[in-house]
Amino acid sequence: MKVKYNLESFGINTKLKQIPDGKGNQLSKLTLETIIDKITSKYYYSDNEKVMINHKEFSNITNNYRIYLDYLVEKGIILINKKYKVGVYSRKYLFTVYFKEYATIKSLKLNSEKKNEKEVKEVALQVDKMVLDRLQEDIRNVNIKEGVVEKEVLFYKEWQPIVDFKNYLSNEENLYRLRHGQREISIKAERIYTPFVQLSKRIRTDYFSFENNRLTSLDIKRSFPLWLAVWLVDNNIFMDYDTKEFLSSVKSGDVYKDLISKFNRNRNLFNNKEDDKPYIDKDITKELFSSWLNGDPNKKNLHNYVMKAYYPIIFDFVKHYKKGFKERMYYTLANMESNFILNTVCKRLYQEIPGIRLLTCHDEIYFEERFKPLVENIWTEELQKVYDRLPVTTDSYTDDDDDDDLNEDSLEFAGIFLD
Numbered sequence: 001m002k003v004k005y006n007l008e009s010f011g012i013n014t015k016l017k018q019i020p021d022g023k024g025n026q027l028s029k030l031t032l033e034t035i036i037d038k039i040t041s042k043y044y045y046s047d048n049e050k051v052m053i054n055h056k057e058f059s060n061i062t063n064n065y066r067i068y069l070d071y072l073v074e075k076g077i078i079l080i081n082k083k084y085k086v087g088v089y090s091r092k093y094l095f096t097v098y099f100k101e102y103a104t105i106k107s108l109k110l111n112s113e114k115k116n117e118k119e120v121k122e123v124a125l126q127v128d129k130m131v132l133d134r135l136q137e138d139i140r141n142v143n144i145k146e147g148v149v150e151k152e153v154l155f156y157k158e159w160q161p162i163v164d165f166k167n168y169l170s171n172e173e174n175l176y177r178l179r180h181g182q183r184e185i186s187i188k189a190e191r192i193y194t195p196f197v198q199l200s201k202r203i204r205t206d207y208f209s210f211e212n213n214r215l216t217s218l219d220i221k222r223s224f225p226l227w228l229a230v231w232l233v234d235n236n237i238f239m240d241y242d243t244k245e246f247l248s249s250v251k252s253g254d255v256y257k258d259l260i261s262k263f264n265r266n267r268n269l270f271n272n273k274e275d276d277k278p279y280i281d282k283d284i285t286k287e288l289f290s291s292w293l294n295g296d297p298n299k300k301n302l303h304n305y306v307m308k309a310y311y312p313i314i315f316d317f318v319k320h321y322k323k324g325f326k327e328r329m330y331y332t333l334a335n336m337e338s339n340f341i342l343n344t345v346c347k348r349l350y351q352e353i354p355g356i357r358l359l360t361c362h363d364e365i366y367f368e369e370r371f372k373p374l375v376e377n378i379w380t381e382e383l384q385k386v387y388d389r390l391p392v393t394t395d396s397y398t399d400d401d402d403d404d405d406l407n408e409d410s411l412e413f414a415g416i417f418l419d
Contacts, residue, residue, distance in 0.1 A: 001044060001173050002037050002109045009102050010075045021071045031062050035069070039078060039093050044169050050081065050092040069093075077103075097157075100165035104148070108176050124331075125190045125338050131346050132185065132192075138357040139183050139194055143209050144175065152200065167200055174198040175207065190334035192342070197361045210357050210368055218379050219364035220337070224293060225255045227333040230389050232314065239391075242311050251390050260285045262306050270302055294330040297322060337363050340386065348378050 007014050014033075018026040035058065042051035058065035072078045077099045081092040095103075149171050151163040174195035186193045196204065201217075208215050220226065229250040237243060249255040263280045271277050280288070292303040297319040308315040322328045341360060349356055349367075353374050359366040367375055 001041065001169070002111055003040055003105050003169070003172075004033050004107045005036065006104045006106045010077060010099070012075060021067065022074075023067075025064075025067050027068060027071060028062075032068055032071070034061050035065065036072065036077070039095070040169070042093075043095065044166060050094045052090040052092050054090045095165065097160060097162060100163050101151070101161060103165075105169075105172050108172060110173070110177065123187055123190060125187055125192075125335050127187065127192065127338075127342050128347055131342055131350060134350050135192070135342075135346065135358060135360060136183075136185050138210075139185065139196060139359055141210070141357070142359060143211070144179055145207050145209070147207075149175065149203070152202065171199055171203050175203070190331045191338050191362055192360065196359055204359075204361065204366060208359065208366070213368040213370060215359070215366045216369045216372055217364050217366045218375065220340075220383065222250065222253065222255050223337055223363040224290065224333050225250050226386065227336045228293070228314075228318075228329075230386060231333065231336065232317065233390060235317075237317050238313055240313050243313050246311050246314060247390055251387060251392075256282055256285055256289075259289060259306075262310050263288060263302065266302065266306055266309070269305060270300070290330070293318075293333065294327050296326050334362075340382070341365065344382055345379060348382065349375060352378065 012019060012032075014029055017029050019029055019032065021027050038053065038057065038061065039051065042053055043049070055065075058069075062068065069078070069080065073080060076096050079094050079096055081094075084091045149168060151165065151168045153161040154164050155162050177195040182195055184194070191197075196208075199207075205215060205217065229247050232243070233247070239247075245258075246255070249258045260280060260282060263285055267277045267280055288303040288306075291301075292307050295301075295303070297304060297315070304315075318329050321332075341363060345365065346358055346360065349358060349365075353371060356367060356371050356375075365375075365379075
């Protein structure tokens with residue numbers, strides 16, 4: 001992605017080809033925009049706010065790049081961490097809070113550069129042809145409204161809004177892709193993808209319609225804990241007290257509430273600082289749970305510790321399953337989720353509701369509001385079937401009850417208790 005910003009609000013007259021920096025230098029507008037674009041690209045395609053850029057990359061733009069960087073610092077656009085080690089690491093650059101709040105995109109072009117994404121060679125997901133064809137037709141025909149994309153405020157610090165600038169860039173890029181005809185569905189990582197799924201929920205709801213009919217959505221609450229619970233039951237995991245507690249919390253809808261409590265109780269175990277770590281909320285808890293599913297079970301970190309301490313049988317069961325491929329559990333659950341959304345829910349909706357059009361985003365479906373009562377009936381019925389696959393658990397059982405569920409195959413698969 002290549003971007004040009006509206007820089008007038010930062011006191012930069014972009015109508016001039018040569019911009020005075022106030023120190024006797026004339027800066028090329030094109031060079032200045034190229035340098036800002038370089039920093040944007042590094043920022044957007046990385047996981048960090050601070051990005052390291054080698055001086056050679058700037059030198060390829062201009063030998064006088066330092067006066068341009070100084071000018072951007074003075075204008076409140078960037079900050080520079082000037083610490084570096086030759087041949088080890090470069091200086092770090094980041095956008096200021098002020099820039100991220102007020103900068104808007106003037107123009108955008110796509111290039112061949114892509115975000116760093118893990119490639120999954122084998123995809124097990126098989127989508128019903130009728131469903132895939134209908135979904136492809138629907139996203140090709142969906143209408144997208146024009147208009148400025150507003151930034152979303154993450155939180156306020158000292159009365160100043162901290163915006164999600166990376167999300168703003170992503171929304172702009174993926175809306176651009178869709179508006180310029182990039183609407184082909186692809187299947188990877190056990191899910192179907194289009195630029196639509198890369199948009200924020202607010203954009204997906206507010207910017208899309210079918211013939212001016214507003215869209216609404218339904219999603220699976222606590223999706224991955226639910227599919228993990230179903231997978232555990234399907235694989236006959238040994239039902240000890242802690243495992244039954246997990247299944248019960250999934251069935252009651254309290255699984256994230258319980259995990260929030262457990263993560264916060266232990267949040268300082270891996271903290272080397274004297275100050276307490278911030279409170280772990282629901283969003284962070286979801287990330288930690290996902291990191292456990294998708295990560296190395298042998299690493300010493302908070303999510304591995306909590307899952308092993310409170311759900312040891314589940315932890316060992318999943319660890320054994322992921323052996324040699326740490327993402328295997330994550331992709332297995334993604335496959336289960338996609339099969340439910342695409343081959344069960346979407347298939348029924350297309351077959352039973354004439355004229356319905358659908359867009360999907362992983363565990364979520366979007367459709368015209370006028371169909372909501374009909375869709376909710378089918379959605380609720382099918383989701384209830386999934387929950388019915390989970391056993392009814394209670395707190396009133398003894399250790400003797402666990403012995404009835406004990407079998408050698410489940411223990412050996414979990415990698416515990418047996419020599």
